[in-house]
Structure formats: structure tokens, C-alpha cells
Amino acid sequence: MTGRGVLLLSVLGACAALTGCAPNISPDSYAAGSVGQVNRTVRGNVLSVRSVAIGGTQSGLGAGAGAVAGGAAGSSMGSGPRGNIVGAVGGALIGGIAGAMAEEAATRQDGMEYVVQTDNGALLTVVQGKEPALAIGQKVLVLYGSRSRIIPDPT
Template sequence: MKWRALAGAMIAALAVGGCAQGLGGGTYARTEARRAMTVQFGTIEAVRAVQLEGTKTPIGSVAGAAIGGIAGNTVGGGRGQAVATVIGAVAGGLAGSAVEEGATRQAGVEVTVRLDNDQFLAVVQADEGEGFRPGERVRVLRDAGTTRVSR
């Protein structure tokens, strides 16, 4: 029975990686389809590689706590077993949260654009291999607080 619970918790932890929303310039949410966006044009002034932190949802903590609690429960007996279960759950929760954040972390790019109206704008988005370069002409698309750079 313990192994089934452990397997279920591990599957939940692995599923966390698929829950992250895309943060690249070419990734759109379904709700963004068929909505007008403001488009500005400009020239890239600078490009810098950045790291986008991973997600921090309760899923990683809960899955880790379940795995840690089950592992702790297999240690000792009586009162020692109860203490080991609690310690395992707490340590597992912390580890699960760290694993989730690390698994969903991704490379990003900070693109500084001089718009045609001479304003500067810096946009951070996931690096989807666009290979932006200084001097290149790009579009800046804006909608409801979301800004992205594309060709």
C-alpha cells in the first residue's frame, strides 16, 4: 500500500514540469486568440541572457511531503516512527518545492529595444531560440499587461 502512495506522489511530482505556462515571444494563451494587440516597431539595442525562476506551487511541496512522510514512516517503530514520519514529511516538502522550482526553471532573454518613437523598452521572455541580435528590427506586441518581442 505504501508503494502505491509513493508511486502516486512521484507521478504528481513529475507532472509539475508540464504545468508551467509558456513565457516566450511565440507562446500565447488560448484567451489571447482573436484579441487585438498594440504593435510598435523598433531596433534591438542590447540582448542579455537571463534565468527565469521556476514555478512555486503547492504541488511540489505536497508531493515531496507525501514521499518524505511515506519514507519516514518506514523507519523505526512506535513513537520514533511517528517522529520520523513528521521529519520525513517536512524535509520532503522542502525538497519537493526545490525540485519543482528547479525542474521548471528555464533560460530567458532580456531584449532592450529602441522604439521608433525613441523610447527604450526592455522585455524579458523565455529564450525560444530566436537569436535576437543588436541592430535587428523587431515588433513589440502589447496586450493587457503582456509584452513580447518578435520578428
């Protein structure tokens, strides 16, 4: 297999692994540290709803994996020790860039932006996952916390 083939397979493998690393943006999930914390909640009505794109993460894992794979693949491309070093450095640079781009693309998500008017007249905007879908005019509860969220008002 050529050096380029190894690089491509490595970046694709990193991309597949990172797909499971996308942050959970659902209003139905909580971090373990949130258990037992008290959040302030206010009632309101949804005024506006629109789909939004939520950018992917750039943790450095994709860039690191790509750089390692690119360096390994590039080191076999040169002729002689100097050529191998130049190939490894070039491969690591290209692999790092490709890995970072793959991570961002693999963790990108779709979400919803909600504008809510609270019962006291304040306007709030919250971006969260697509489920549960909320409609314009729907009564909701706004939960304030380290990660605010909007849920349907059951009353």
C-alpha cells in the same frame, strides 16, 4: 526498500512530472484567453541582448508531493506509535522542502532580455524565450498585452 529510497524515488518522480509544467515563455505561443484580443504594436530596434536565467515555479505541487512521500517514508522509520509519528512528521517536513527545491529546479529556464528603442524614442525591456533569437540593430515589433513580446519586423 528503505524509507529514504522511497523518498528519493518519490521526489525524482515528482521532478520528472514537473518538468512538463514549466511555463511556456516563447513569443510564438498564446494563451487561449488571448485569442481575439487586440494588442497595441509599435516598431523599434534592438539595442541590447543578453542571456538571463528565469526562475522556476513554486506552485506547491512539488512541496505537497514531497511531503506526502516523505511522511509515508518517515512513518516506517520509528519504533512504536510515537516513533512512527515523529518519523512521519520529520519525513513530511524534509520531503516538502526537497519537493519544493525539485520543482523550482525542474521548471527553471533560460531566456533572453531585450532592450528595444521604439520609433518614438521610448526604451523598453522585455524578457522572453530564446527563440526566435533577435540581434542588436534588428528591426522588431513590440506587442503590448497581458504578456508583452518582441517579434521580428517583417518589413
